[in-house]
Amino acid sequence: xxxxxxTLIVNGEPRTITTEPNKTLLYALRxxxxxYGAKDACGGEGExxxxxxxxxxxxxxxxLVLAGQADGCHxxxxxxxxxxxxxxxxxxAFVETGAVQCGFCTPGAILAAKALLDRAPDPTDDQIREALxxxxxxxxxxxxxxxxxxRAAEEMSHVR
Amino acid sequence: MQEIDFYRxxxxxxxxxxxxxxxxxxxxxxxxxxxxxxxxxxxxAVVIDASRxxxxxxxxxxxxxxxxxxLTTYAxxxxxxxxxxxxxxxxxAAETVGAPQTxxxxxxxxxIANASPAGDTLPPLLALDASVxxxxxxxxxxxxxxxxxxxxxxxxxxxxxxxxxIAFRRLPDPSGSAFIxxxxxxxxxxxVVSVAAALALDAAGRIVEGRVALGAVAPTAVRSPAAExxxxxxxxxxxTFRRAARAALGDIAPIGDVRATAAYRREAxxxxxxxxxxxxxEHAGGRVGA
Numbered sequence: 339x340x341x342x343x344x345t346l347i348v349n350g351e352p353r354t355i356t357t358e359p360n361k362t363l364l365y366a367l368r369x370x371x372x373x374y375g376a377k378d379a380c381g382g383e384g385e386x387x388x389x390x391x392x393x394x395x396x397x398x399x400x401x402l403v404l405a406g407q408a409d410g411c412h413x414x415x416x417x418x419x420x421x422x423x424x425x426x427x428x429x430x431a432f433v434e435t436g437a438v439q440c441g442f443c444t445p446g447a448i449l450a451a452k453a454l455l456d457r458a459p460d461p462t463d464d465q466i467r468e469a470l471x472x473x474x475x476x477x478x479x480x481x482x483x484x485x486x487x488x489r490a491a492e493e494m495s496h497v498r
Numbered sequence: 499m500q501e502i503d504f505y506r507x508x509x510x511x512x513x514x515x516x517x518x519x520x521x522x523x524x525x526x527x528x529x530x531x532x533x534x535x536x537x538x539x540x541x542x543a544v545v546i547d548a549s550r551x552x553x554x555x556x557x558x559x560x561x562x563x564x565x566x567x568x569l570t571t572y573a574x575x576x577x578x579x580x581x582x583x584x585x586x587x588x589x590x591a592a593e594t595v596g597a598p599q600t601x602x603x604x605x606x607x608x609x610i611a612n613a614s615p616a617g618d619t620l621p622p623l624l625a626l627d628a629s630v631x632x633x634x635x636x637x638x639x640x641x642x643x644x645x646x647x648x649x650x651x652x653x654x655x656x657x658x659x660x661x662x663x664i665a666f667r668r669l670p671d672p673s674g675s676a677f678i679x680x681x682x683x684x685x686x687x688x689x690v691v692s693v694a695a696a697l698a699l700d701a702a703g704r705i706v707e708g709r710v711a712l713g714a715v716a717p718t719a720v721r722s723p724a725a726e727x728x729x730x731x732x733x734x735x736x737x738t739f740r741r742a743a744r745a746a747l748g749d750i751a752p753i754g755d756v757r758a759t760a761a762y763r764r765e766a767x768x769x770x771x772x773x774x775x776x777x778x779x780e781h782a783g784g785r786v787g788a
Contacts, residue, residue: 339501339502339503340503342504359502359503359504359545360499360500360501360502360504360535362499362532362536381536382499382532382533382536383533383536384529384532384533384596384599384600385686387597387599390599393602396573396602396603397598397599397602398599398602398603399529399599399600399603401532401536402527402528402529402532402533402599402603403528403532403603404504404525404528404532404545404547406504406506406547407506407525407528407547407549407550409506450598450599453598454598468598468685469598471597471598471684471685471686472596472597472598472599472600472685472686473597
């Protein structure tokens with residue numbers, strides 16, 4: 339395999355890596371960039387959403403994108419959400435609502451929710467359910483996650 | 499993960515050149531291809547990414563003809579008021595694909611190229627009588643979608659050829675289309691059976707054009723010629739739709755698998771044909787259940 343050179347703009351910062359051509363975006367983030375927020379739970383099936391990142395504004399399963407396909411693209415990961423030592427309203431709402439237990443699905447769920455709020459700042463419960471429909475959680479369940487997203491949306495609307 | 503070499507094409511010319519030089523296989527959104535690669539089941543040593551070729555991502559209207567570039571994503575379809583008006587069946591199918599993460603990446607051309615018997619957009623496209631434009635450095639050929647799908651996970655694409663676009667004609671009003679997918683849950687699920695229908699009526703309210711297509715009940719998604727002849731010239735309604743549903747069973751060959759038995763699929767297919775026809779009739783302005 340011929341190595342490839344890929345530049346990803348990760349949380350606003352250009353990062354250039356030379357890596358294997360069969361590397362997924364998920365493993366480029368984890369192994370090449372040391373960002374362990376995106377998780378591999380289903381083994382590259384696109385079933386669980388634990389690897390969700392925001393790629394050029396869209397929520398994607400980073401296990402189903404080759405790193406080379408994302409060359410030159412903007413990638414938002416959970417590591418980029420907190421700003422100036424302050425958790426993002428979604429992160430805070432997940433904690434305060436009790437929407438986190440084991441935490442494995444949390445980064446992906448929060449990024450799926452952020453992609454929703456970026457385009458629909460005042461979502462209905464149905465829109466929230468739809469936005470989280472690709473993110474499996476096997477311990478907390480969804481009721482508190484939905485409440486957390488609603489709470490974050492409300493808080494963010496006060497800030498605006 | 500299987501070993502591959504990777505190239506990215508930024509234009510159609512680039513893509514044809516890379517195909518000729520490497521004999522590689524094209525991927526787009528990767529929502530099926532990457533799953534296969536990670537199971538070492540994507541038969542290619544060279545992978546060419548086409549997902550960034552902007553010229554293949556569009557939705558156009560020319561008179562009654564709608565043309566959709568192969569790299570149009572499911573999310574693009576859902577955001578298109580044009581597709582929403584012209585093909586509610588295709589919208590209904592796009593809504594059932596995976597989750598937002600899948601719909602942001604997966605493409606209409608990829609759904610055809612993957613040629614799964616359960617591909618969600620295939621029944622609605624078949625019932626819209628869609629044609630597919632295949633292009634290569636040598637030129638272009640246009641085939642009915644049914645001829646592109648030549649077996650389970652097999653297309654008739656020749657080496658060097660790509661899916662460039664999909665087109666269909668809007669049926670004259672009053673007309674309608676609908677799609678129904680039976681699956682184990684609403685998100686992230688593969689069809690157990692899916693059915694799409696399209697109906698066009700004449701001034702007297704009779705069916706001038708009635709089309710039925712089914713997914714996950716044969717090696718490919720299929721039209722049902724028998725159901726369609728049961729509809730032609732008839733007055734829409736419960737009796738006609740029941741006859742069409744019975745006829746459709748002659749055109750399918752479901753198997754049993756992890757998702758359902760063959761017998762269950764037959765039973766479900768008959769009922770879904772009726773429901774899809776009712777949906778198409780309702781969209782055409784007809785009264786359901788009359």
